[in-house]
Amino acid sequence: GIYLEFTAGLWSGAGSLYLLSLGFILLLLSRYFLGRYGGNKQPWHGLLKPVFGGLLIAFLGLNYLPKWDLTQDRRFTLSEPTRDVLAGLDQPIFVDVLLAGDLPQSFQRLTQETQTLLNRYALENELLISTLDPTQMAGTDPQLLDQLAEFGIQASQVTVKRNARQESVLLYPYALVTYGGRTVSVPLLKNTLGAEMQERITESVRHLEYAFTDALIQLSRPKLKKIAIMRGNEEASDQNLTGFIEAIKPYYFVGAFTLDSVAKNPTGTLEALKGYDLIVLADPKEAFTPEEKLVLDQFIMSGGRSLWLVDGARVPELDESGQTLAMGQSLELTDLFFAYGLRINPNLVLDVFSAPITLATGEVAGAYTQFPWWFSPMAQDSGTHPIMAHVDGVKLDYVSSIDTLPSGPKKTVLLQSSPRSKILGLPYVIDLNREIDTQIQMIQEAGADNTDSSRNNLKSDQPFGLAAFNENALPMAVLLEGNFKSAFANRVLPFDLKNPSKESPSNKMVVIADGAVIQNKVQRGQALPLGYDSWTKAQFGNKEFLLNTVNYLLGDSGLINIRNKQINVPFLDPERTPQGRSGFLALNLVLPLLIIGIFGGLLQWFRHRQYAR
Structure with a gap:
């Protein structure tokens, strides 16, 4: 050891x-x-x-x-938030690592890194580690797999390279952490969108400390802060917010709060709302009244944090012919946002770097094909803020762009489009067949030397084809930090309010120009995980992004700082290793004998020289 x-x-x-x-x-x-x-x-x-x-x-x-x-990346040094969490524990911690058995080389590395990290935890507090192989134990305990399923643990079928061959392996990359009589599961293997297995292992190793510390926080810390899911303006349903609510419930009290009572008792509604630490406005569709806006404004002026997920465009579902009319959406929030230093534009952002759409094709039932769909941009970690650090691509749908004003609080762009993006003015008729055919044609023309297109492009000053997608880094989600000025300062108030605040203390707010980013899909009446696409089986980073956002807004940034930890895991080349296997074996056999022979010869030479005199 x-x-x-x-x-x-x-x-x-x-x-x-x-x-x-x-x-x-x-x-x-x-x-x-x-x-x-x-x-x-x-x-x-x-x-x-x-x-x-x-x-x-x-x-x-x-x-x-x-x-x-x-090590250069300080991988064996626990972060300060982790040490603080461990210092506050007064009972022993039990950890059962389920990643065991005949593991591929990359997963052996993940197990080794997990054991090393847990050993570091054990130096800070009493921690008992055990390793279990569910596949082997299931033979003697048939109920074990059902018990694991209650903690959300399912076997993962992973394709790996072993001895230059592709193999499918059934693994349980999880750990169970027990403290104070309660148990939570910790995923060891992180789902990284579009990454090779070695990249996933590296990302998983970087994520280990965050995952175990997060589990200990859930088990040990009491809930102190309250989050209000706003109701009354046709916001997203509870079923569509299941994934988001389940993600934040282990840390905070979560409850619904309706603005319907503003019409009868606006002052009482404001005082009740001030009892919450954060409000979440998830995809409202009904315009806000002046009284409702004043209640929201004064909540912010009192220091309340807010997360806005507001569409700049109203895009109904596609009809049977595959068409819909996208129009600008007015929720009467323009003056509110303008006073805070930004504007959500009534447009749509098209991005070549986007998530595909899956459609039924052909005459055979069950035949599906993925097509490009530039109305669903995927925002990546731009390196602008810890909230987005090491978060997988965040999928958005029919998102609008945001303009930030130079005045007001500090602005940080959290989500932005790729360099290959474009703004689409509204109103606009979205035709599914036309959009897909156009996008495929643009991709094909971009990959070929199309002289006719080049000749036609010379006749006009307007960009043609993919060249028109020349908008770079369009803001789609913005963090605002600082002192906010009231939108109702020096204005006649819609209802009597004693001593209204004209400026807030230091505050934080996040505005996202997409109401779908927080909503999970519903399939056969069951809510799917937030950010999960059942057609492509892809897990996007929506849940991590929103959880980080809530944590940051409420001042719980310790876990976010752990996520920023950079760890590099070196791997052997799986293709070159079998080729050089004989050479490495021969070197390991001959080199020690050669070294011993050299030292023995030198020793004999010195002894002969000394005694020959």
Whole structure:
């Protein structure tokens, strides 16, 4: 274990002193027995003091000397939020690692990194680690797999390369963490969109500390802050918000709050709303009245945090012919947002880097094909803020662009379009067949040397084809931080309010120009996971993004900082390793013998030279 730690970059002062002490004791014993055979007899009790001294030093070193992290990415150093969480625990922690058995090489690395991390946790608090193989144990305990399913643990079928061959392996990449009589599951393998297995393992290793610390927070910390899911303006249904609510419930109290009572008792509604720490407005479709806007404005002026998910365009579902009319949507929030320093534009963002749409094709039932659909942009980590750090692509639908004003609070763009994007003015008739045919044609023309297109393009100053997608980094979600000025300052108020606030204390707000990003799909009456596409089996980063956003707005940024940790995991090349296997085996066999032979020859030469004189 000491050797493996040292080769990984973790130098143990305790282990080094332990080995030196044992080496010192072995040298003393060797000297004593060699002296006896050589006629130089020494009393055995003369060894007691140095031997016991060496054992004492070894014991003290093994239990009290620290370990030093020599790695560049500090992978073996726990972050400050993790140490704070462990310091606040007063009961033992039990961890059952389920990733065991005959594992492929990449998963052996994941298991090793998990064990190493948990060993670091154990240095900070009492932690008991056990390794279980559910596949093997299921033979003797048929109920085990059903029990694991209650914690959301299902077997993952993973395709890996082993000995230059593709193999399908059934694994359980999870761990169970138990504290205070409660248990939660921790996924060890992270779903990274479009990534190879080694990339997924690297991302999973980076995610381990976040996952285990998050589990301990869920098990140990009481809920203190309250989140209001706003109702009364045709917001998204509870079923479509199931994934979001389930994601934030382990950390916060969550409840619905309706603005219908504003019409009868606006002052009382405002005072009740101030009892919450964060309001979430998820895809409202009905315009807000002046009284409702004043209640929301004064909640923000009192220091309340807010998450707005508002469409700039109203796009009904496609009809039977595959058509719909997209029009600008007015929720009467323009003056509110303008006072806070931004504007949601009544348009649509088209992005070449987008999620596909799956459609039935052909005459055979059950035949489906994926087509490009540039109305569903995928926003990636832009490196602008920790909220988006290491988050998979966030899928949006019929999203609008946001303009930020130079005045007002500090603005940080969280989600933006790719360099190949375009603004589509409204109203606009979306025809499914026409859009797909046009997008496919543009892709084909971009990949071929189409002289006719180039010649036609010279006749007009307007960009043609994919060249028209030249808008870069269009803002689609913005974080605002600072002091907000009231939209009702120096205006006649829609209802009497004593001492209305004209400016807020330091506050935070996130505005996303898409109401679909927070909604999960519903299939056969059951809510699917947030960000999951049942057609492509892809898991997008919507859930992580929104959870990070809520955590940041409410000041719980410790876990976000853990997520920012950069860890690089080196792997052997799976293609070159089998080719050089014989050479490595021969080198491991011959090189030690060669080194011993060289040292033996030099020793004999020195002895011959010394005694020849």
